[in-house]
Amino acid sequence: AVLHPRLVGMHLEAAGILLLNGLFAPLPPRWASRLGSALGWFLFAVVRLERARTLESLALAFGEGLAARARVRLAGRCYRHFGAAIAEFLVQPRLVGRLERFIALENPEVLEAALAEGKGVLLVAGHLGNWELLLAAAAARLQPFTTYVGQQHNAFADAFVNSLRRRAGMGTVTKQAGMRGMLRALKAGGVLAMAADQHFSRNRYFVRFFGRPVSVAPGLGSLMLHTGAPAVFAETYAVGRLRYRTRFERLPAPVPSGDE
Numbered sequence: 001a002v003l004h005p006r007l008v009g010m011h012l013e014a015a016g017i018l019l020l021n022g023l024f025a026p027l028p029p030r031w032a033s034r035l036g037s038a039l040g041w042f043l044f045a046v047v048r049l050e051r052a053r054t055l056e057s058l059a060l061a062f063g064e065g066l067a068a069r070a071r072v073r074l075a076g077r078c079y080r081h082f083g084a085a086i087a088e089f090l091v092q093p094r095l096v097g098r099l100e101r102f103i104a105l106e107n108p109e110v111l112e113a114a115l116a117e118g119k120g121v122l123l124v125a126g127h128l129g130n131w132e133l134l135l136a137a138a139a140a141r142l143q144p145f146t147t148y149v150g151q152q153h154n155a156f157a158d159a160f161v162n163s164l165r166r167r168a169g170m171g172t173v174t175k176q177a178g179m180r181g182m183l184r185a186l187k188a189g190g191v192l193a194m195a196a197d198q199h200f201s202r203n204r205y206f207v208r209f210f211g212r213p214v215s216v217a218p219g220l221g222s223l224m225l226h227t228g229a230p231a232v233f234a235e236t237y238a239v240g241r242l243r244y245r246t247r248f249e250r251l252p253a254p255v256p257s258g259d260e
Contacts, residue, residue, distance in 0.1 A: 014156040021160075024090040029102070032087040033242045040083020044076050051075070060210050081238065088242055089132045093167040099137045103130070103236070103244040108141060110248040111191070114230040115142060120186030122223060122231040124251070126197035129236030134246050135193055136168035138234075144190030146171040148182060148219075182219065186229050196220050224254050 024032040043049045058071040066074070095102055114121045123138065125131050139145035147165060149172050152158035162172050173181035173192070185192040200217040207216055224231055231251040236244050 010154050010156070013154045017157055017160055020086075021090050024087045025094075027091065029088065029091045029095060030242050032091045033084045036087025037080040037084040039087070040079040040081065041076060043083065044079035054078070060212070084242075085130045085132070088130055089164065092132060092136055093164060095133075096136065096140065096168055099133070099140055102242050103133050103137045103246060105137060105141070106245055106247045108138075108248065110250055111138065111142065111232050114232050114250060115189075115191065117230060118189060119227060119229045120189055121191045122186075122220060122229050123191050123193040123234060124220060124231055125193065125195050125234045125236065127195055129238055129244050129246070131195060131236060132165070132168075133244060134234055134236045135165070135170060137246070138191065138193070139169040142191050143169070144171065144185070144188050145169065146173055146185040146188075146190060146192050148173045148192060148194040149175075151175050179219065179222070182223060183227070186223065186227055192223075192229075194220065218260075221254060222260075225256060228253075 024036065027035065044051060044054075054075045055071055058066065058075060062071065111121065111123065125134060135145075135147055147170050149162060149165070151174055152161065165172060170193075171185070173185055177184075182192055196217055196219075198217070200215045205216050205218050206213045208214070220231065223229060230253070233249045233251055234246055235249070236246045239245050
C-alpha cells in the first residue's frame with residue numbers, strides 16, 4: 001500500500017514534535033530557552049523559513065525609517081525570540097508553582113477588578129512576548145480560566161499543545177465549540193482568554209493596518225456587546241532570558257451603533 005503524502009507529512013510532524021519535546025523538556029528551563037534561541041537563528045539564517053515574508057513585513061511597518069541591514073538584524077532577533085518561546089512552552093509544565101520567578105504581572109488588580117464585576121472577563125493578548133507563559137501565570141492566579149484555541153491541522157499536535165495548557169491549569173474552548181463554548185466560559189464567571197491578532201479568513205470585517213486591508217475576527221467585539229463582559233488587554237514583553245513582564249489595561253466598552 002502507498003501512504004498518502006499528507007498522511008506521511010502528519011506523521012513526520014508528530015515525530016518532529018516528539019523529537020523537540022524530548023530535546024527540550026529534560027533541560028533546565030534557561031538552557032532550553034538558549035537552545036530554542038539557537039534553533040530560531042538556524043531557521044532564519046540557514047533554512048530561511050518565511051524569511052522573505054518577514055523582511056517584507058518589517059519593510060511595510062518601518063518603511064524608510066529602518067535600513068535593509070537593520071531589518072535583517074531585527075528579523076533575526078525575532079526568530080531567536082520565538083525559538084526561545086517555543087522551547088519555554090515545552091518546559092512550561094515544570095514552571096507551574098513558581099511562575100512568578102519567570103513572569104511578573106505588574107498590575108493584576110486591573111484584571112481582578114474586572115473579574116469582580118461578575119460577568120466574566122475577556123483577556124485579550126497578541127502573539128508577543130511569551131503569551132503561553134502569560135496565560136499560565138494568569139490561570140495560576142484566577143480560576144476558572146479558559147483559553148480559546150485554534151485547531152492545529154495535525155491532530156497529534158493539537159492534542160499535545162492543549163495537554164500542556166491543561167497541565168498549567170487552563171481549560172480550553174475549541175473552534176468547534178465556537179461562540180457557545182465561549183459564552184459558557186463567561187457565564188461561569190471566569191476568565192476567557194484569546195489572542196486576537198491573526199487574519200480571520202471566514203469574515204467580511206476589514207480594517208486598514210499599515211495601509212492594507214486586513215480581516216479581523218468579530219468574536220471579541222460580539223462577546224463584549226452581547227454579554228457586557230469587560231475586556232482587559234495584556235501586553236507581555238521580555239526583560240531577560242526567560243524573564244517577562246506583563247501589563248494589563250482595561251479596554252473601553254463598545255457603544256452599540258446599530259451596525260454590527
